Amino acid sequence: MTRTTLKRLGIAIVCGLVGLAINIWRTGSSAPLLVGRMVTLPVAILFGPWFGIIASVIAATAGIGIFANGVWVAPLEALQKLNAQSCTCGCDLTVARCRADDPTCGVSLPLAKEIVKQIAAAR
Numbered sequence: 139m140t141r142t143t144l145k146r147l148g149i150a151i152v153c154g155l156v157g158l159a160i161n162i163w164r165t166g167s168s169a170p171l172l173v174g175r176m177v178t179l180p181v182a183i184l185f186g187p188w189f190g191i192i193a194s195v196i197a198a199t200a201g202i203g204i205f206a207n208g209v210w211v212a213p214l215e216a217l218q219k220l221n222a223q224s225c226t227c228g229c230d231l232t233v234a235r236c237r238a239d240d241p242t243c244g245v246s247l248p249l250a251k252e253i254v255k256q257i258a259a260a261r
Contacts, residue, residue: 150189153177154196161197219253 139147157174174197182190220234227245229236233253236246 146185146189147192150181150185150193151196153181154193157193157197158199216254216257219257220250223249223253225249 157177160174160177175194178190178193178197181193217234220237221232223233225231225233225236225243225246226249227236227243229240229243231239233246233249236243237250240246
């Protein structure tokens with residue numbers, strides 16, 4: 139390995155660990171995002187996909203194994219259920235559409251949280 143390759147590998151590993159720390163910190167929310175991707179994506183852009191994969195895999199371990207301290211929800215399943223259930227606020231929209239069109243709705247937010255909680259409990 140050349141010196142440049144070793145430097146890039148070191149940067150990828152450090153960025154992956156920083157991403158892991160950010161993802162572990164953010165895991166407690168009801169629908170967590172991989173916010174640590176902000177740190178690992180530039181590695182892929184600047185150094186190429188292989189270094190980006192290394193950084194991303196390290197950062198993504200926040201949701202598995204000994205790092206699993208939060209609830210990971212399948213976004214597709216949650217989105218399907220949010221688009222299938224009608225909101226009860228009287229708007230004649232689905233919960234997902236009501237959340238998008240009227241983020242201040244006091245009915246759709248608790249409904250959405252309950253749907254996500256049910257999906258997480260089923261896992």
